[in-house]
Amino acid sequence: MKAEAVAAHRGGMWAWLFQRITAILLIVCLAIHLTFTHLLNIGDLGYDNVANRLAHGGLTAVDIILLAAGIYHALNGLRMVLLDYWLTSRVRALAVTIFLWAVGIAFLVYGIWGLWPWIGY
C-alpha cells in the first residue's frame, strides 16, 4: 500500500451524499412522471395531449429534475464501478470524473433543449 496514495484522495462525501439524494428524487419524480405520462393518459398519445401535459410548468420541472437526478445517479454509479477496477492513480480518477461530468452535462443540456419549447409557455 502506498500511504501517499491514500493521502492524495480527499473527498467523496458529496458524491456519496448526492447518490442518496438523487435516489430519493428518482423514486418521487419517477412515480409522478409515470403516473401522469403512462397511467392517466393511456391510449391517448396524440401531439396535442403531450403538448398539453408538458405545458404544465410543474410537470416540466419534475421531468427536468428526473432527468438531472437520473443522469447523476447513473453516471456516478458508473464512476464508482470504474474507480473500483481502474482507479490506480489520482490523475485517472480525476480524468474519469471530468469526462463523466462532461457527458452528464451534455445529456442534461440536450434533454432541456428538447423540453425548451414548453418552458415558459
Next chain:
Amino acid sequence: MSDIKFRLKRQDPRDKENPEAHWEEYTVKYEGENLTVLEGLFYIQESLDPSLSFRYGCGQSICGSCAMYINGAYRLACQTNVKHLAADVITVAPMPHLPLIKDMIVDMDDFFAKYEQIKPWLIRNSPDPEKELIQSAKDAKKIEMPSDCILCGSCYSSCPSAWGEENYLGPAALLKAYRFEVDTRDEAGRERMPDWDNERGVYRCHTIMNCVEACPKELNPTEGIEWLKRAAVRRKVFRRAK
C-alpha cells in the same frame, strides 16, 4: 482413539522445484471427543510433516493469528472444533486474496499499514483529568462491538472492494477508525477524518457485507463504516463536532 482426515492447501512460492499450490491429505489421530483445527495442524507438523507452516498465538481466539479458510469459511483454527464442522474431511487453506508467504501464512504488511493509517489511538486535546476519563455505561456500550476486533484479517481478505483496489483501507482499519471516532473520550475531530473520509476509505465500501459474514468474532464492520459516512455528513454539512 479417533481419526479424521485433514486436507491442506500447501504452497511454498520460494521452492524452486514445486512452487505451485497443491493439496495434501493427512490423517490426524486424537484422543477423546474434541479436537480443534489448530491441534490438528500441530499433530500434522509434529508427527507427519514438519515442513507445514502456520501462524498461531494465544490458542484462545484473542490474538487473531490463526485465521484461516476452513471448510469454506473464515475461521480461527484455535476456536474451531472439528466436531462442530460435521464434515468427514477438514479442508484448510490460507486466507484468500492476500499475498502468500508459505502454506497458511499470508503477508499482513499492507493490512497493518492500513490499520496504522487511521491513527488507531485515542486523540486528546484537552488536559487530562486528575483521576480518570469518566465513561458512562452507555458510552462504553458504543465501543463494545468495535473493540472486540482482534485484527485477524478475515474481513479484509473477504472484501471484494479490497480485492479490486489495493489501496482501499478495508473493513478492519475502518472498523477501528469507527471504534475511536465513536468513543466519547476521543477528541480527534477533523484530525483523523482525512484518513478515512476519502475514496480509498469509507466511500470505497459498497455495503457488500462479506466482512460481516466472515468475521469470526461476529462483529459488524459495515455498520461502523456506515456510521463514519453519516458522521462525515454530520460534520461537514451540519457542522457537528462528533
